[in-house]
Amino acid sequence: MTLRIYDTLRGKKEEFKPVREGKAGIYFCGMTVQDKPHVGHMLAFVAGDLIKRYLRFKGYQVTYVQNFTDVDDKIINKANEEGVDFQEVAERNIREYFKYEKELNILPADIYPKATEHIGDIIKLVRTLVDKGFAYQSGGDVYFRVRKFSPYGKLSRRRVDELQAGARIEVGEQKEDPLDFTLWKGAKEGEPAWDSPWGRGRPGWHIECSVMSMKYLGDTVDMHGGGQDLIFPHHENEIAQSESATGKNYVNYWLHNGLLNLRGEKMSKSTGHFFTIEEICREFSGEVIRFYLLSTHFRSRSEFGRERLQEAGAGFERIRTLCVNLDEMKTALPEEKAAPAAPEAEQLRELIRGVNEDFLASMDDDFNSGEAIGHIFRLVREVNKFRTDYPGVLEGSDELIDALLESLRTFDTILGLFKEGLPRAGLAVPPEVEKLVREREEARRAKDWARADELRDRILEAGFAVEDRAEGPYIKRK
RNA sequence: GGCGGCAUAGCCAAGUGGCUAAGGCGACGGUCUGCAAAACCGUUAUCACCGGUUCGAAUCCGGUUGCCGCCUCCA
Numbered sequence: 238m239t240l241r242i243y244d245t246l247r248g249k250k251e252e253f254k255p256v257r258e259g260k261a262g263i264y265f266c267g268m269t270v271q272d273k274p275h276v277g278h279m280l281a282f283v284a285g286d287l288i289k290r291y292l293r294f295k296g297y298q299v300t301y302v303q304n305f306t307d308v309d310d311k312i313i314n315k316a317n318e319e320g321v322d323f324q325e326v327a328e329r330n331i332r333e334y335f336k337y338e339k340e341l342n343i344l345p346a347d348i349y350p351k352a353t354e355h356i357g358d359i360i361k362l363v364r365t366l367v368d369k370g371f372a373y374q375s376g377g378d379v380y381f382r383v384r385k386f387s388p389y390g391k392l393s394r395r396r397v398d399e400l401q402a403g404a405r406i407e408v409g410e411q412k413e414d415p416l417d418f419t420l421w422k423g424a425k426e427g428e429p430a431w432d433s434p435w436g437r438g439r440p441g442w443h444i445e446c447s448v449m450s451m452k453y454l455g456d457t458v459d460m461h462g463g464g465q466d467l468i469f470p471h472h473e474n475e476i477a478q479s480e481s482a483t484g485k486n487y488v489n490y491w492l493h494n495g496l497l498n499l500r501g502e503k504m505s506k507s508t509g510h511f512f513t514i515e516e517i518c519r520e521f522s523g524e525v526i527r528f529y530l531l532s533t534h535f536r537s538r539s540e541f542g543r544e545r546l547q548e549a550g551a552g553f554e555r556i557r558t559l560c561v562n563l564d565e566m567k568t569a570l571p572e573e574k575a576a577p578a579a580p581e582a583e584q585l586r587e588l589i590r591g592v593n594e595d596f597l598a599s600m601d602d603d604f605n606s607g608e609a610i611g612h613i614f615r616l617v618r619e620v621n622k623f624r625t626d627y628p629g630v631l632e633g634s635d636e637l638i639d640a641l642l643e644s645l646r647t648f649d650t651i652l653g654l655f656k657e658g659l660p661r662a663g664l665a666v667p668p669e670v671e672k673l674v675r676e677r678e679e680a681r682r683a684k685d686w687a688r689a690d691e692l693r694d695r696i697l698e699a700g701f702a703v704e705d706r707a708e709g710p711y712i713k714r715k
Numbered sequence: 716g717g718c719g720g721c722a723u724a725g726c727c728a729a730g731u732g733g734c735u736a737a738g739g740c741g742a743c744g745g746u747c748u749g750c751a752a753a754a755c756c757g758u759u760a761u762c763a764c765c766g767g768u769u770c771g772a773a774u775c776c777g778g779u780u781g782c783c784g785c786c787u788c789c790a
Contacts, residue, residue, distance in 0.1 A: 266790070274790090281790035311788070393785075399717055400786070418787065442788090464790030465720095474787085494790070495720095501782075506789060532739075533728065538721080538783075545727065548740040555739090558753070595737095599729090608729050611738035618738095618755090625755050686749055693751080704752045711753085 238601045240295060242460075243536065245468060245491035246392050250603055255459055256489065261297040262454035263289060264488075266446060266463030266471070267304045267349070270330035271311040274337055275511040276526075276541055277497045277504045281464050283527055284494045284535035284604075286343040286653065288460070291600050294651050302453050303346040304446060305331055307353050308439055313428055323429050324353075337514045340523035342653045348453050352445035356431045359440045359448050362482055363420045363433075371481040375411045377423020377436045383416040386477045392491065393469035418474055420444050443474040447487075450475075456483040462492035495538040504541065512541070524656060525550045531606040531652055552614065556645075557660050559617045561713075563642055565662040566632050581627045582637060585620070589640050592616045596648060606652060613648055616641075666712050670699050674710050677703065 240253040255261050265285040268278055282303070289301045307327035316323040338345070352359070363379055366372035372381050383389050389397055400416055410419075419441035424430030430437035450458055456479070463472065472491065479487040497504045504511040517526060520543070529549035533539040592612050599609040620641065624631055631637050642659065649655055677692035696703050702715040 268790075269788090271788095276790095278790045284790090309788090393718085395718065395786070416787085462790095465784075466789050469785060470787045471789085496784075496790075498783080503784070504790095537728090540727070544740090548727065551741095552739045555753095562753095605729075608737070611729065614738050621754055622756090681749080684749070690750075702752070705748070705750095706753080707747095713753095 238597060240291075240601050241603055242490050242492070243603045244489075245493050246488075251490070253459075253490065255297065256455070256457055259296070259298060261292045261299045261460070262458045263292075263299060263301045263460045263462065264446070264450040264454055264458050265301070265303045265346075265461075266467055267306070268330070268334060269306040269309055269311070269442075270327045270334070271309065271315055272506065273330060273333045273513050273515060275504065275506065275513050276517055277464065277511065278334075279337060279341055279343075279514050279526070280497055280530050280535065281462070281494050282338065282343050283341055283530045284492075285462050287531065287535065287604055287606055287651075288462070288492065289344065290651050290653060291604060294647075300348075300454060301346045302348045302350065302450065304449050305334075305349060305351045306442070306445055307331070307351045308429060309442060317427075327351075327353075333515070337518065337523075340514075340518055341527045342523060342656045344653070350449040350453065352440055352449075355445060355448055355452070356440070358452055359444050360421075360431075360433050362444065362448050362478070365482045366420065366478065369481065371478075372420055373413065374435050375413070377438055378410065378419055379421035379435055380412050380417040381420050381474070381477060381481075382413065383418065383477065384414060386481050388480070389477050390473065392473050392476055395469065395473075418443065418470065420478070443471055444478060446471070447475045447479040447482075450487075451479060451483070456485045456487070458488050460490045460492055461488040462494070465493045465496055468493055494535040497541040498538060499541055501540070517546070521546045521550065524654065525553050528553045528610075528654060532610050534603075534605055534607050536603075553654075555617055556613060556654070559620060560642075560645055560655075560660045561662050563638055563645075564660070567635070567638050567642070568662060569632070570635055570638070579627065579630045581623075581630050582634060585623055585631065585637055586640065588616065588619050588623075589644055593644055593647070596644075600651060609648070609652070613645075616644070666701065667699070670696055670701050670712070673699070674703055674712060678710060681705075 241250045242253050243250045263285070265282070267282075268274060285301070285303065289299050292299050305327070308323060312323050312326050316326045319326070363372060366381065367374065367379065370382070371385050372379050384397060390400070397416065421433060421435055421438050421444075422441055423436055423438045428439070430439055450461065461472070461475075468491075476487050499510055499512070502510060514526075525546060529546050532549060532552075592615060595612045595615075596609050599605040599612060602608075620631070631641075646659055649659055673692050673696050677689050677696070680686075680688040680692060693703060696712075697715055700715055702713050704711045704713070
C-alpha cells in the first residue's frame, strides 16, 4: 500500500516519495515561546507526532526536527514587563511545552533547535542572500527583496500585486518595497543583540526556520509542517529565502493542520479566545485530549470544547475496557493447550484481518486517524458482539486473544493512545476497598440492598467502581 | 475589496461518481441486573438550496444562501 499525502503547495494528495530512499526528514514549526502552550499548539504537535509515528511504522528512518523560536519582539516585550532576561521567559515556556508534550504522549523530537543557538548560521544565510542580490541592508536592518523572487506567493496562492495593499511598514523601517520582509533586525537600546556584518542585531522571524531546517535536514526536506495560519507569511517567506539561497526546491510536502475553533471561532492568542493546555489538563487526562484531537482529521478545522472531550472520553473508555477484558482473558486461560478453535472462530479471524487492513488503508490515505479510529470502534463492537453470540469461544482461545491484542498494540503504536502501553487488568486495590467489597457481597447475599448500595457509594468515594458480574464482583478505577 | 475553505442525524464527525451514507456521543425502547454498571439488540440522515453534466451525484460543473479563515502577531 502506498502512502498518499495532501500537499498544500500542489493542493492535492500525492504519493509520498522520499528524497532519500527509506528515509524521511520532517521539520515541524514549533512554538515561539512567548507564552504557555495552548490547545491549538498541541494539536499541531500531536499531528506531527502522528505523521512521525506512522512513517516509522512504515519502516522509514525518520529524522524529526521541531524548533523553538526563542527570540522575538513579544518575548522581549514580555521580559521587559516582568523585568527579567528574555531567556528566562523563553526557558520557562519551553519547560511548559515539554511538560505537556509528555502529557499528550508526543514522542520527543530528534532535535529541538533554538534560534539563539544558530545566530552564526543565520548570519551566513543572510549574507548569501545579500551577495546574491536577494537581500539588502538599510540602516541596521536587512530586508528580503520579495519582487526579486518570482515564484513568491506560490504556497499561499497569492499574486504579489494583490499583496501590496496589506503590506505593513513599521516606524523606522526603510524598505525598498512595502512587501519586503526583515531578515535581520538592527537592535534598539536594551534589546538582546548579536554582532553581525550589519551591526548589532537579531534575526527576523522567518529566517531561523530556513536555517535550522536546511542545517539538520538538507536543502530539500521531505515534509514541513505547521498550523494553517503559518502558510502566509511565515512559510511563504521561508520558501523565498531558502530557494533564493540554494536554487533548490525547499520542501517536497507541506503539511498544514486546521485551526481549532471555540464556539465557531478560531482559537487565537491575540484575542484571548483560547484554552491553555494547562487548564484543559486539569480536567481531562492527556490520553483523552489526544484521543479527541486524533478523532478528527488534523487538516480539518474542528471544534474544541469540554463537551467534545467528555464525549471522546466515553468512547475512549470503550476501547480501554476491551483491552482490559482481553488481558483478563489471557490471564484466565487454562495452562493446558486451548481447545481447538470452534468453527465460529474463523468469523473473528476475518474481522481482525479486515479491520487491520482498513486501519492501515485509512492511515495511508493522508493519515486519516479519524477514520482509522472508526475502524477500532468497529472492532470493539464486533468483538463484544461475538462474545455474547458465542460465549466462551474467544475466552478459550489464546490464538484469538493474541491476534486481537496484537492488532490493538499496532493501533496504539501508530496512534499513541495509551501512555503506558495497552491497559492491563491488574489493578492495585487498597485493602480497605477490598474489605468494603467483601462486606458488600455479604450484604448482597443477605439481600440487604440498602446496605449494599451504601457500601457501593463508599467504594466510589475511595475512587473505585464495582460491577456485579456473573463470576463475582469486579473492581475498576472510577 | 482580493484569495481560499466549509455546509452530512439532536451533537461531533468520516466519506470526493456506483455495494444498505463509516464511526463516536446523546436520546428513546428492549435483554441482562435486587437496583446499577459493563455489554448486546432495535430506533434516531431524501448529505444547505436551485439548476446542470452523467446510465448513475453527498461527491463533478454553474448559481444562491449562510458560516469561517488568510491578506506581514499566530500551531
